[in-house]
Amino acid sequence: MPRIQAPTVAEHRARQRRAILDAARALLAETGAAPTLAAAGERVGLARSSVYQYFPSAEALLEAVAADVFPTWSARVLDHVASVTDPADRVWAYVEANVTLFSGPEQALAQALRTVMDPAVLHEHSAQLHARLQEPLIDSLSLLGEPETGRMAELINATVLRASQNIEADGVAAVLGLLDRLLRPYLDARRADR
CATH class of the missing domain: 1.10.357 (Tetracycline Repressor; domain 2)
Incomplete structure (x- = not known):
């Protein structure tokens, strides 16, 4: 299980979600193409399967x-x-x-x-x-x-x-x-x- 990098699990999840959103936003602006869950996860150091915990689809x-x-x-x-x-x-x-x-x-x-x-x-x-x-x-x-x-x-x-x-x-x-x-x-x- 990954280490929690926040005082609470809820705060950790909120930070991870924010990081994924920011990564997707940056990828979208840079490439003009819809980011994949794998690409967004890679940018923040998460496996694609972990990104699915936050977003069910691209x-x-x-x-x-x-x-x-x-x-x-x-x-x-x-x-x-x-x-x-x-x-x-x-x-x-x-x-x-x-x-x-x-x-x-x-x-x-x-x-x-x-x-x-x-x-x-x-x-x-x-x-x-x-x-x-x-x-x-x-x-x-x-x-x-x-x-x-x-x-x-x-x-x-x-x-x-x-x-x-x-x-x-x-x-x-x-x-x-x-x-x-x-x-x-x-x-x-x-x-x-x-």
Whole structure:
């Protein structure tokens, strides 16, 4: 029996599960392919049979990776938005946080997940992320007096997504500059009307 490297068995299992998830996440980002249980186990020094104690299949491991990363991504955006109080600045913080997320190392992981996961399962995680992120954006737009908050939030999201599609070639500053020129007049006008 392997040695327990934690004060309790439950904590040991939690650490092992975390290590397997991190290994699968890294393999997915590095290769763009779904990691096998054997490859994830090898990365953390576990036999494939030991990995089965935590995940019954490669599909279950992939779904666990998605379930793990989507809340992390959401928290990054929400924390950045929460760091400011003015509604117009919160909308801009939302834009900045999303562009930063699109430009970061997590994009390789997001692309790989889109490639290897069942679209229905991935859509479920994406829809939850989208709904959670929409809340502070819609709230900020409402505080700015926007009469069509839902539609405007969708338009802002689509604009950020489209502007970020060439982020590797253009760079973060160029994408944010473009979005600033497009959105700043709207935000300033809404702020002035309050």
